[in-house]
Amino acid sequence: MRDYGHMAERLFHMDERTWERHASPWSVWTRIASLPLLLGAIWSHTWLRVWALVPIGLVILWLWLNPRVFRAPARTDTWSAKATFGERVWLNRAQVPIPAHHVRVANILTSVSAAGFALALAGAILNDLLMAISGGLTAWFAKMWFCDRMVWLYDDMKDKHPPYAAWLRGGQKEVQ
Numbered sequence: 163m164r165d166y167g168h169m170a171e172r173l174f175h176m177d178e179r180t181w182e183r184h185a186s187p188w189s190v191w192t193r194i195a196s197l198p199l200l201l202g203a204i205w206s207h208t209w210l211r212v213w214a215l216v217p218i219g220l221v222i223l224w225l226w227l228n229p230r231v232f233r234a235p236a237r238t239d240t241w242s243a244k245a246t247f248g249e250r251v252w253l254n255r256a257q258v259p260i261p262a263h264h265v266r267v268a269n270i271l272t273s274v275s276a277a278g279f280a281l282a283l284a285g286a287i288l289n290d291l292l293m294a295i296s297g298g299l300t301a302w303f304a305k306m307w308f309c310d311r312m313v314w315l316y317d318d319m320k321d322k323h324p325p326y327a328a329w330l331r332g333g334q335k336e337v338q
Contacts, residue, residue: 176229181250184229185329190242193228194309196221197282197302201294204286237332241313247329248312251319258323264315268308275304 176184183189203217210217235243251260252268281297284290320327 179234180229181246182234183232185238185243185246186232186235187240187242188232189229190245190309193225194302194306196225196228197279197298199224201282201286201298204283205289205294207287208289235332238330239332241310243329244313244316245309246312247320247326248309248314248316250329251315251323251326252312258319260315260319264311264318267311268315271304271308271311275301275308278302278304 200218200221203214203221206217207214237243238247251258252264255265278297278300282294282301283297285293285295285297316326320330
């Protein structure tokens with residue numbers, strides 16, 4: 163069974179080159195900052211009516227363009243690059259198994275983030291500020307924790323599967 167991550171990867175057409183570009187800190191941090199923009203665009207339906215589809219569409223277009231518009235970073239030994247590498251490892255777990263403790267926590271964090279996003283989405287649609295903000299913060303913090311967990315996953319797996327180690331470049335070689 164395919165999960166949300168695989169569906170998103172397919173929807174966003176994430177090929178090798180796109181993943182390399184997405185490892186850019188500019189890509190990671192501007193994408194992370196996109197949630198308030200999306201919620202604001204949805205919220206705008208109250209006064210823009212059907213025209214709210216324009217800002218919503220622009221944010222969705224930005225989410226698709228984001229991993230494509232920034233250059234691949236020269237260094238990939240950063241937290242943001244490793245977070246994207248961990249996501250790739252996570253998505254590849256059917257081919258290269260990962261430790262069970264990562265699976266458990268990643269599934270929990272994905273569920274919490276999805277629930278927070280659903281609450282935020284409902285809040286934006288209903289123009290309920292408390293619901294939108296609390297759901298948005300829940301989704302955002304769970305996603306950030308998930309990203310941090312992906313850094314840990316990548317660090318655990320890069321020496322167990324040589325293609326993963328090849329993604330790392332720049333900086334000092336890590337001392338084991």
